[in-house]
Amino acid sequence: MSFFQDTLSIFKKRDLSFIESHKESEDVYSFLFEKExxxxxxxxxxxxxxxxxxxxxxPIRPFTVASAPAENVVRLTMRIGDSPSDFKKAMLELQIGMKVRISGPVGGxxxxxxxxxxxxxxxxxITPFRSMLKQIEAEGNNGDKHLLYMDTKQSYLFKEELDNIANNSSIRVTYLCSRDDLHQEIDAFINLYKDNGKYFVAGPKSMVGDISNYLKNNTIPKQAIKKDxxxxx
Ligand SMILES: Cc1cc2nc3c(=O)[nH]c(=O)nc-3n(C[C@H](O)[C@H](O)[C@H](O)COP(=O)(O)OP(=O)(O)OC[C@H]3O[C@@H](n4cnc5c(N)ncnc54)[C@H](O)[C@@H]3O)c2cc1C
Known part of the structure; x- marks a missing residue:
């Protein structure tokens, strides 16, 4: 998607109709909306x-669309703690048929x-990667993809779905809970693909910054790293 198209789509607004929500884990919820x-x-x-x-x-927050277009539903998955913001309280109050407005989707x-x-x-x-893996599952494989899913609490969202995709395709999924193990896996991928690999990093800002620095310190050019x-x- 070009910068021009991206800029145009942010002005596209529409109201999505709420279908249902459910708990994914102790403090993570998914919200499903109809996809026109x-x-x-x-x-x-x-x-x-x-x-x-x-x-x-x-009243506005950015959220990844955690579903793939092929799933025909718009899914948001978000962490909601003990004292959530007004935005998240309002999300928890949604009843079937109520609307939430979306601008976009956008981004590279x-x-x-x-x-x-x-x-x-x-x-x-994990939300953007759930969407990517679901789309690959629907469309067929497109080159070597390895998902490293790091969570220090080992509370891995969508584990069953991700394992299913891994079992039925060449996509590899590795669950990790320590930085050392994460670095080892990154090193192995870098050694395997040298300059041909692409790197996608998503998560809390500080973690994304740390991993991106680790990649750059290991000779990965900035252009090969995409950050969310x-x-x-
Ligand atoms: C490109 C992009 C994609 C994203 N995708 C996702 C995604 O898929 N899933 C996701 O969960 N997040 C995602 N985020 C982050 C999301 O936009 C929110 O910033 C994040 O969920 C925090 O939400 P919140 O501000 O509603 O605060 P909360 O998560 O409710 O709270 C954060 C902290 O602020 C405190 N707090 C909340 N309200 C107040 C208040 N009024 N006064 C004082 N303290 C308060 C809370 O106690 C808590 O400690 C994404 C962000 C970007 C930029």
Whole structure:
């Protein structure tokens, strides 16, 4: 998607109809919305979501669309702690048929070619990769993809789905809980693909910054690293 198209799509607003929500883990919820036929996105992109069923301060947040277009539903998956923001409280109050507004989806965080790619998720940063893997599952494989899913609490979201995809394709999924192990896996991928690999990193901002620095210190050029830094964590 070109910069021009991206800029245009941020002005495209539409209201999505709420279908249901469910808990994924102790503090993570998924929200499903109807996908109108003409709404589409690149797996991995995010939208700007606005609460419209009530008046709140700061009603807009960016969220990755955690579903693939092929799933025909818009899924948001978000961490909601003990004292959530008004935005997240409002999300938990949604009833079937109520609307949330989306601008976009936008962003350059998606697979552009068939290059071997290392997908590195930190915690809730798994959302864009769920979308990418689901799309690959629907469309067929497109080159070596290895997902490294790091979570120090070992609370891995979508584990069953990810394992299923890994079992039925050449995509590899590795669950990790320590930085040392993560670095080892990154080193192995770098050794295997040298300059031909692409690197996608998503998660809390500090984690994305650290991993991106690690990659750059290991001779990976900036252009080969795509980042999706989740602010607010
Ligand atoms: C491109 C992009 C994609 C993203 N995708 C996702 C995604 O898929 N899933 C996801 O979960 N996040 C995602 N995020 C992050 C998301 O946009 C929010 O920033 C994040 O979820 C935090 O939400 P929140 O601000 O509603 O705060 P909360 O998560 O509710 O709270 C964060 C902290 O702020 C405190 N807090 C909340 N409200 C107040 C208040 N009024 N006064 C004082 N303290 C308060 C809370 O106690 C908590 O400690 C993404 C961000 C970007 C930029």
């Amino acid at each position: 036929k003409d709404l589409t996105w690149k797996a991995g992109q995010h939208g700007l979501f606005t609460i419209i069923h009530k008046k709140i301060k700061n 965080f998606y697979l552009k070619d068939h290059s071997p790619s290392l997908l590195i998720a930190g915690g809730i940063g 830094a989740f602010l607010g964590y």
